[in-house]
Amino acid sequence: MKFSFTEIALLGALLGAAPAQAEQFKVLLFTKTAGWHHDAVNAGVSAVQELGKLHDFGVFWTADANRVMNDAELAKYQAVIFLLTTGDILDEAQQAAFERYIRKGGAFVGVHSASDTEYGWPWYTKMVGHMFKVHPAVQTAVLQVRERNFPGMERFAPRTLFTDEWYEFGPATSDKLTYLLTVDESSYRPETAKSRGMGAFHPVSWYQSYDGGRAFYTALGHMAASYRDPVFLHHLYGGIYWAATGRGFKAE
Template sequence: MYLRKIIACSALLMSVFSSNLLAEQFSVLVFSKTAGWHHSSINEGVTALKAMAENHHFTLDWQEDASLINTENLAKFDVVLFLQTTGDILNEPQQKALEAFIQSGKGFVGVHSASDTEYDWPWFGQLVGRHFHIHPQIQTARLSVINDSFPGLEYFPKTSLWTEEWYEFGEELSPNLTYLLSVDESTYDPKADWGRAKGEGMGKFHPVAWYQYFDGGRSFYTALGHMGVSYSNKAFIEHLYGGIYWAATDKGMKK
């Protein structure tokens, strides 16, 4: 009987030990609800993120149901990733739940049209950092790395040609932004005219990606990722994972 108890205890300890060894390093909620333009590249993005989660050993849950943005469900995650969201997608209780999530020290990642989301919610604008204003047609332009200390930028040359739907942004909504990538407007035509909105570009400095510490938590945003083919690009995937990893762990910065 005594031997059986020892064996049972040993088996239990081994089970707990094995579970700890196999546990994923963090959890990410991917949220892609749209109330405006719906990017077809969401599907490619989700496929790439699922492969990324397997490759980097983290948990990923993809949802478009805004009712899951609540305090109880968010407690399961370390990062909320807004993948190509657009428009007014959260009600007031859901907004409060996301605010509390960030204030508890958790992370946010926004991809491309996440900046085209929740214009009437000032806190969210500050979380993302800037709001989308307009974009010209898809063009090739010169992309530059302006801060290579952030994780995930190892696969970008200092400058390179990149084809994208180049977003023009409004003013800074947070004073805490640290910029990572910029695009040279002299290498493409930034002008756009939609009738209700016009764009002339942002001038000599046109940011494309940034991060910040905000309201107790962490926020990373990249304007890249409009086209589905981007999600099979090694440089972009590593850029995106670098943002997710930092937002989840506050680690990865080069010294």
């Protein structure tokens, strides 16, 4: 069968107009601070953007709450990542919009100082699961896996060295938390001027179903260099993947 030049040109145009394969999902990467501003923010943003390229999901980054914390914008995303946020960053209308987003099946991912954010918003503190209290100096310590059967956990050794700013937390604000990682306080100096540490059980990462949606949190990620650590990045992606899709993972 022979095609005319016009037919070939039309076929080429149609093929060229074919839509690209859709991304797996889209996330909002939110980095607004109203308190301490971590030096690692830019490294964290770049790392999440690279994870998006590696795992084929869309990333929209902003620190402008006025732009995205409303019903129309939030509806575009399967998960919202609070990356190194601090302080009171949303007004009442924005808080209400975010609550509606979660109740409609949306998802939250909190990284490090997301637990040092919005202490006066009870709904948020319950979603985060524990709120930051104090921390000692950055130190190397032993991370312990509490649950391997969750996305992104399979690359951790049962006990492994990791260097971070080890947050001490207040009591759990939710009774639905499943813990993924803890830190062994005997492996570093947890004491501060205000505290002797959390003791035998010192949580680092956890997740829960929350108010119609999903919430994942990791306290790791203080240092810019951590965002070059493939094990940490896989852990972070696992939390994003679960939050955005609701899909679990069996390591064993």
